Amino acid sequence: MSDPVLKVGDTLKDRARAALGSRNLILVGLMGAGKSSVGRIVAHQLGIPFIDSDVEIERVSRMTISELFAAYGEDEFRALETRVIKRLLKNGPRVVSTGGGAFINDRTRKHIKKSGLSVWLKADLEVLWERVSKRDTRPLLKTENPKQTLENLMNARYPIYAEADITVLSRDVRKEVMADEVLKAVIEAQTESTLP
Numbered sequence: 001m002s003d004p005v006l007k008v009g010d011t012l013k014d015r016a017r018a019a020l021g022s023r024n025l026i027l028v029g030l031m032g033a034g035k036s037s038v039g040r041i042v043a044h045q046l047g048i049p050f051i052d053s054d055v056e057i058e059r060v061s062r063m064t065i066s067e068l069f070a071a072y073g074e075d076e077f078r079a080l081e082t083r084v085i086k087r088l089l090k091n092g093p094r095v096v097s098t099g100g101g102a103f104i105n106d107r108t109r110k111h112i113k114k115s116g117l118s119v120w121l122k123a124d125l126e127v128l129w130e131r132v133s134k135r136d137t138r139p140l141l142k143t144e145n146p147k148q149t150l151e152n153l154m155n156a157r158y159p160i161y162a163e164a165d166i167t168v169l170s171r172d173v174r175k176e177v178m179a180d181e182v183l184k185a186v187i188e189a190q191t192e193s194t195l196p
């Protein structure tokens with residue numbers, strides 16, 4: 001990608017926007033990591049469209065994610081998720097926040113890797129639990145011991161999320177601070193990839 005000329009005084013968002021070029025920025029990670037809320041701010045900062053794959057799936061199916069899981073099961077949900085994400089990634093640049101299991105699916109992960117820069121928002125169990133325990137809209141956590149289920153998902157999924165291009169630690173700080181960290185990481189990733 002050819003770098004547009006950057007000037008002294010360019011802001012963090014200008015530099016991140018230039019680093020991204022026409023690629024998509026795709027946020028991956030577990031439920032509660034902040035993909036949807038941080039992704040929305042990042043897109044606003046970059047001045048490019050924001051799309052949340054869970055919201056898009058609910059829009060096209062006219063069902064909630066819980067209803068989809070209940071009516072068709074997880075495998076059908078994943079097949080739909082793959083199709084929707086593939087379509088969303090066709091026209092970059094966009095910020096696409098994915099559902100927690102999207103990057104774990106081999107086909108979806110391939111589409112994500114091909115179409116842009118992936119960012120893993122990595123959080124520890126206590127941060128995630130504090131956030132997801134407030135709402136019961138997540139079908140995979142409707143178990144007898146949802147905190148243990150979340151920990152099991154972390155153990156199974158973290159090695160796969162680690163394949164993302166960038167990892168940003170999602171902590172208990174304001175969402176705007178997290179968004180700035182994502183922008184900085186995009187710039188750093190671009191700088192590293194152009195080093196001799």
Ligand SMILES: Nc1ncnc2c1ncn2[C@@H]1O[C@H](COP(=O)(O)OP(=O)(O)OP(=O)(O)O)[C@@H](O)[C@H]1O
Nearest residue numbers: 030031032033034035036037099100131173174175
């Ligand atoms: N940095 C933050 N500080 C405080 N609260 C946060 C932060 N990031 C996210 N949250 C809150 O945590 C909850 C989950 O965040 P969000 O929906 O963005 O996560 P997600 O990664 O998109 O999860 P899912 O995979 O379930 O869609 C929301 O209520 C959100 O407001």
Ligand SMILES: O=C(O)C1=C[C@@H](O)[C@@H](O)[C@H](O)C1
Nearest residue numbers: 031054065099100101138139
């Ligand atoms: O972690 C997951 O597998 C999921 C996370 C949510 O974003 C939804 O996509 C759905 O509840 C499945």
Ligand SMILES: [Mg+2]
Nearest residue numbers: 035036054098
């Ligand atoms: Mg989300």
